[in-house]
Amino acid sequence: MSRQGINQVILDWFKNDTLGQSVSQQIGPGFSTKLELFLNSTTDAQRLVTAEETSRIVLERNDLDDLAELRQEVRTLELMRKIAYFFQTDHSAHSLYVYILGIWLLGNSIELDNIVSGFFPGVQKQRMREILFPWVYASLLHDIGYIFSEPPEILPSTRKLAERFFQDARLTALLRPSAVHTTSDFLEFMKFIREIKRDAGWQWPLYSERKFPEDTLNSLRYLPWGRDLGIGVDAFEVFHDCNTAMPFPAASAKVPVDMLEIYAYSVAQTGYDDHSEGQVDHAIASSLFMLQWASYWYWLAKKTEKRQQSWYDKYFCRIGEPRCFSYDISNLTDDIIPALYSVACHNILDHSASGKALLPLKIIDGPILYLSILCDELQKWDRFPAGSKFIHNLSDFSHESLISEDISVSIKANIIEFEINKPVEIVSKIINSIDSKLVDWKKFISIKPK
Numbered sequence: 548m549s550r551q552g553i554n555q556v557i558l559d560w561f562k563n564d565t566l567g568q569s570v571s572q573q574i575g576p577g578f579s580t581k582l583e584l585f586l587n588s589t590t591d592a593q594r595l596v597t598a599e600e601t602s603r604i605v606l607e608r609n610d611l612d613d614l615a616e617l618r619q620e621v622r623t624l625e626l627m628r629k630i631a632y633f634f635q636t637d638h639s640a641h642s643l644y645v646y647i648l649g650i651w652l653l654g655n656s657i658e659l660d661n662i663v664s665g666f667f668p669g670v671q672k673q674r675m676r677e678i679l680f681p682w683v684y685a686s687l688l689h690d691i692g693y694i695f696s697e698p699p700e701i702l703p704s705t706r707k708l709a710e711r712f713f714q715d716a717r718l719t720a721l722l723r724p725s726a727v728h729t730t731s732d733f734l735e736f737m738k739f740i741r742e743i744k745r746d747a748g749w750q751w752p753l754y755s756e757r758k759f760p761e762d763t764l765n766s767l768r769y770l771p772w773g774r775d776l777g778i779g780v781d782a783f784e785v786f787h788d789c790n791t792a793m794p795f796p797a798a799s800a801k802v803p804v805d806m807l808e809i810y811a812y813s814v815a816q817t818g819y820d821d822h823s824e825g826q827v828d829h830a831i832a833s834s835l836f837m838l839q840w841a842s843y844w845y846w847l848a849k850k851t852e853k854r855q856q857s858w859y860d861k862y863f864c865r866i867g868e869p870r871c872f873s874y875d876i877s878n879l880t881d882d883i884i885p886a887l888y889s890v891a892c893h894n895i896l897d898h899s900a901s902g903k904a905l906l907p908l909k910i911i912d913g914p915i916l917y918l919s920i921l922c923d924e925l926q927k928w929d930r931f932p933a934g935s936k937f938i939h940n941l942s943d944f945s946h947e948s949l950i951s952e953d954i955s956v957s958i959k960a961n962i963i964e965f966e967i968n969k970p971v972e973i974v975s976k977i978i979n980s981i982d983s984k985l986v987d988w989k990k991f992i993s994i995k996p997k
Contacts, residue, residue, distance in 0.1 A: 552951035553928065553965075554586040557651050566654050573679060575608040585643065586951075591931045595622055598640040602687050605646065609683050610872045613712070613721055614837075617691040618642070620705055628938070630693055636930040638690040644929070645922045646686035652922065652991075653678070656963055659991045663914040678915070680878070681886035684837060685919045689890045692832030695754065695763055706755035712840060713751050715741060718847075722862045736851075736858050743850050747771050752839075760815035760827045767835035772846035776876060778884070782835050783808045786888045807831075807891060810901040820898045830894035834887040841883050848874035889916035893923055897983055909986045921988060924981045925965070928954060947973050955997060962990075966997040 549555065560567040561582060571579045581601040588594035599619060606612045622639035624630050653660045663678065694705045711717050719737055749771040757763040768782040778785050786807060816825045852859035852874075863874050893916070897903045910917040928949035932938055947969070955966040967974050974996045981988055 550587050550589070550951050553954040553956050554951035556956045557647055558583055558586045560651055560654060561647070564654065567651075570650060570654070570679070575604045578604045582647065585640075588929075591637075594640045594929065595637075598643045602643050602646075605683055605687060609680055611683060611688070614688055614691065614840075616708070617694060618688070620708060621691060621693045624693060624697075624705065629697065631697060636932055638693070641926055641930055642687050642690055644926045645689070645919070646682065648922045648926055649682055649686055649918050650679075652918070652963065655958060656991050657961055659918070662910055663918055677882075681882040681915060684883060684886035685889045685893075685915055686922065688837060689833055689893055689919065689923075690829060692827070692829040692834070692836060695767070695827045695832035695836065696829040697826075703755045706757075709754050709836065710752055713843070715744075724861060724865055733862075736862060739851070739854060739858075740847060743847070760825045761812060763827050763832070764811055764815055764835070767832060767839060770839060770842055773842060776842060776846055776849065776879070778842065778880065782838050783811075785838065785884060786834075786891060806901065806905055810895060810899075810905060811891075813899055813901045817899075819896050819902065821900060828894060831891050834891035837890070838884065838887050841887075842879060845874055845876060845879045849876065885913065886915060889913055889919045892916050893919050895984070907982070907984050907986045917985060920984050921981070921992075924977070924984065925992075927977060947976075963992045965992060965994045967994065968997040971996050 561571050561579060562568070571582070578601065581597060581604060585594065585597040585601050588597055599615065599622070602618060603612060603615050606615050618639060625635065625637060625639065653663060694709055697705075715737075718740060722737070722740070723733060749769075752766050754763060754766060757766055770778070770780050770782060770785070773780045773785065779788065787805075811828060811831045813821070814826065814828045814831075818824055818826060848859060848863045851863060859874075864872055892905075892908070892913075895902055895905050897906045908917060908920065928951055930948070932941065932944050932948075949967065949969065953968045955968075957964050957966075967977070974994060978994050981994075
């Protein structure tokens with residue numbers, strides 16, 4: 548069955564528009580077919596399963612399929628009602644929606660595309676191609692930090708799942724290519740990997756033993772190998788360097804590292820309103836864990852390339868296999884870190900003094916950050932309730948919730964117009980939410996009741 552509304556608009560673009568078809572091919576074989584199944588899903592079970600199948604295609608293309616396990620863990624936590632946030636709604640299918648919505652917005656808003664493209668020099672020559680890689684982090688993976696947002700005694704198995712990412716057994720499984728020609732060569736290579744891990748002098752993360760939110764942040768922000776990569780050993784300082792290196796005046800940056808760090812620890816100590824129980828903000832946790840994990844891989848690759856080029860080609864770049872990757876450090880500094888900076892900031896709330904000091908954001912504060920928040924706020928449809936507020940008031944949730952068919956889309960005078968078939972007060976809530984976070988978003992889109 549073919550659905551209508553915004554789902555159909557997005558699907559038609561990926562299937563029939565020249566740029567959309569090109570992007571779909573770049574993302575990977577089978578993406579278009581899975582995307583159609585996802586956008587035409589009419590049950591939560593089908594939507595969640597096809598969301599993971601579609602996301603895995605994207606992740607595999609970018610050597611990130613190991614992180615699919617954390618996406619699935621968040622899905623499980625939501626279905627089991629293990630995430631305590633009062634207003635929680637689905638984030639598994641939501642993150643895939645954010646991914647495709649962002650690409651669709653860039654493909655249909657000339658002004659938005661030009662601004663975001665200016666952040667990535669290669670985009671002007673290869674439109675959209677360069678942003679697809681960092682956008683995976685900023686969209687598909689922006690919510691995996693929910694595994695750190697609850698007290699460790701509540702979700703010990705989930706925390707241990709994150710710890711296992713750094714264990715030798717996990718690295719052995721991930722580094723082993725599909726066709727290993729000589730077992731002795733691989734054993735020698737893994738011996739070398741274990742040696743450089745020991746040389747790092749790092750107490751490998753024990754996330755499950757961190758009893759307080761501040762402790763979790765402390766364990767997530769440390770990058771002992773960062774000095775070897777030239778990025779520094781502290782994640783917040785890395786984000787600061789990324790922020791000031793943007794091709795915009797540094798003085799215009801709204802989220803300096805000290806304020807982002809202050810916000811992170813304020814939430815960890817007194818919640819989002821300065822007087823509640825502290826917790827780890829899932830957005831900041833997502834960015835810190837992924838920076839830790841990504842930079843760790845680039846460090847291993849750099850050490851291996853320096854030791855033996857053939858090992859680097861075979862075990863990291865996978866030369867001769869269907870998927871080939873580059874672990875050039877520029878991928879980390881130019882693409883991944885800016886994307887993770889946007890992940891860290893995407894859930895800033897203005898309920899506290901530190902939150903009010905950071906909002907609202909301008910597009911010059913980081914185009915990919917701006918785009919990620921815009922998509923995050925727009926994507927309200929086809930989401931199931933997971934928080935206690937909604938579960939115990941399903942009639943109210945049903946009254947306000949959106950489905951694809953509630954949203955009509957058109958483009959008028961270079962403005963993407965969203966018409967929502969809901970009462971004015973419900974549409975106003977969406978508009979007010981975006982207003983609280985972003986400046987001048989109405990230059991690109993408009994939202995009104997139908």
